Amino acid sequence: MTSSAQEPKYTVPGLSTQDGGKAIELLRLRLHALNDLSLTLKHIHWNVVGPHFIAIHEMLDPQVDRVREMADDTAERISALGGVPAGTPGALVTERTWDDYDVGRADAIAHLGALDLVYTGIIESHRAAREEIGKFDAVTEDLLIEHLRSLEQFQWFVRAHLESAGGTLSNADAQTETEAARSAEGK
Numbered sequence: 001m002t003s004s005a006q007e008p009k010y011t012v013p014g015l016s017t018q019d020g021g022k023a024i025e026l027l028r029l030r031l032h033a034l035n036d037l038s039l040t041l042k043h044i045h046w047n048v049v050g051p052h053f054i055a056i057h058e059m060l061d062p063q064v065d066r067v068r069e070m071a072d073d074t075a076e077r078i079s080a081l082g083g084v085p086a087g088t089p090g091a092l093v094t095e096r097t098w099d100d101y102d103v104g105r106a107d108a109i110a111h112l113g114a115l116d117l118v119y120t121g122i123i124e125s126h127r128a129a130r131e132e133i134g135k136f137d138a139v140t141e142d143l144l145i146e147h148l149r150s151l152e153q154f155q156w157f158v159r160a161h162l163e164s165a166g167g168t169l170s171n172a173d174a175q176t177e178t179e180a181a182r183s184a185e186g187k
């Protein structure tokens with residue numbers, strides 16, 4: 001555990017308080033990532049423009065609802081493990097290890113190019129946390145696996161807009177959201 005990690009006074013039965021503390025610490029950043037994603041999806045819902053506005057505007061709200069459920073389940077798992085979920089914007093911004101989404105008003109395909117990278121980031125870090133938690137707590141691991149199924153399905157919804165009939169993604173080589181937005185637009 002890092003120095004900021006707190007060993008809880010109690011945790012779920014059958015788990016040591018030390019392992020409970022490790023799970024709480026790993027879930028802390030997952031909660032930030034999910035809260036961040038739900039806000040970012042709403043930001044895109046509000047800022048998307050162009051001929052495909054309504055398709056993307058309406059595609060995103062069910063994703064927001066599901067991601068908010070995932071955040072709620074994560075926070076309540078932290079509580080069940082004996083920890084204290086951090087749900088404030090200040091804690092999120094201070095502790096997150098990624099930058100703010102940086103596309104404002106833009107065409108649907110540009111946002112989708114950038115959103116693909118957002119999903120890649122959260123899926124990679126969720127998978128890494130799943131692997132670590134799976135070493136000592138299968139129940140918390142199961143929660144993350146359930147999240148990953150939805151997150152990977154949502155990324156597919158996004159990628160289907162970027163994919164050619166030959167199976168290539170238009171933003172495949174992009175390293176940043178701005179680059180991904182530009183290459184998705186064919187610029």
Ligand SMILES: [Fe+2]
Binds near residue numbers: 045
């Ligand atoms: Fe709305």
